[in-house]
Amino acid sequence: DSGVTQTPKHLITATGQRVTLRCSPRSGDLSVYWYQQSLDQGLQFLIQYYNGEERAKGNILERFSAQQFPDLHSELNLSSLELGDSALYFCASSPTHMPLGDTQYFGPGTRLTVL
Amino acid sequence: AQKVTQAQTEISVVEKEDVTLDCVYETRDTTYYLFWYKQPPSGELVFLIRRNSFDEQNEISGRYSWNFQKSTSSFNFTITASQVVDSAVYFCALGNGTASKLTFGTGTRLQVTL
Numbered sequence: 344d345s346g347v348t349q350t351p352k353h354l355i356t357a358t359g360q361r362v363t364l365r366c367s368p369r370s371g372d373l374s375v376y377w378y379q380q381s382l383d384q385g386l387q388f389l390i391q392y393y394n395g396e397e398r399a400k401g402n403i404l405e406r407f408s409a410q411q412f413p414d415l416h417s418e419l420n421l422s423s424l425e426l427g428d429s430a431l432y433f434c435a436s437s438p439t440h441m442p443l444g445d446t447q448y449f450g451p452g453t454r455l456t457v458l
Numbered sequence: 459a460q461k462v463t464q465a466q467t468e469i470s471v472v473e474k475e476d477v478t479l480d481c482v483y484e485t486r487d488t489t490y491y492l493f494w495y496k497q498p499p500s501g502e503l504v505f506l507i508r509r510n511s512f513d514e515q516n517e518i519s520g521r522y523s524w525n526f527q528k529s530t531s532s533f534n535f536t537i538t539a540s541q542v543v544d545s546a547v548y549f550c551a552l553g554n555g556t557a558s559k560l561t562f563g564t565g566t567r568l569q570v571t572l
Contacts (some may be wrong), residue, residue: 345504345505352506374558376558376559378560384566385564386549386551386562386565388558388559388560388561391558391559395474397530398558399558399559401559407506415532428538433503434460435503445553446493446505447503447505448505449495449502449503449504449562450502451500451501452501452502452503454501
């Protein structure tokens with residue numbers, strides 16, 4: 344158990360809908376990262392937050408947004424969902440915002456299925 | 459640009475065999491970190507090891523060992539005396555520069571049978 348929690352574990356929804364994925368980092372970790380794992384794209388970095396502020400952005404679609412709250416939990420919002428958004432979404436956390444040397448510990452993931 | 463190549467898509471071995479998973483990386487940065495993660499059938503990503511670019515010392519942890527060679531830009535992972543519980547997808551990842559993200563390889567699926 345990495346100490347990172349994600350809810351829900353599974354999510355099934357329809358095209359055009361909006362969903363929210365939730366992540367609680369390990370105790371004491373200030374950085375939260377979101378990744379998407381799909382069959383065609385592999386594991387792709389989406390976005391990072393550090394202590395409530397956006398720190399880095401990767402291949403995140405405009406339909407997707409995230410935020411980190413004062414209690415450090417984070418939410419990833421996916422809207423206008425398309426079939427291709429079906430994937431496993433991981434949250435990871437690390438102690439600081441420093442990219443070098445920080446190990447990212449991953450949560451169990453949320454499997455999103457868009458029908 | 460950063461890139462991680464795991465050329466072996468799938469490897470099948472019989473229990474107790476040794477197996478090496480290859481990882482080749484590309485980066486222009488002089489300081490960087492390499493990682494291995496394990497993704498068992500249950501789906502979570504489990505951290506195995508982190509190695510920084512200025513420490514080429516190989517590491518052994520039980521049946522696991524890692525061989526880091528900067529000269530060939532490789533960070534290979536060997537499992538000695540494999541067990542069925544080692545069956546998983548193994549990912550090599552690169553963290554470097556000013557980017558916070560990890561760049562992952564495509565993974566190697568290891569199947570260990572009795």
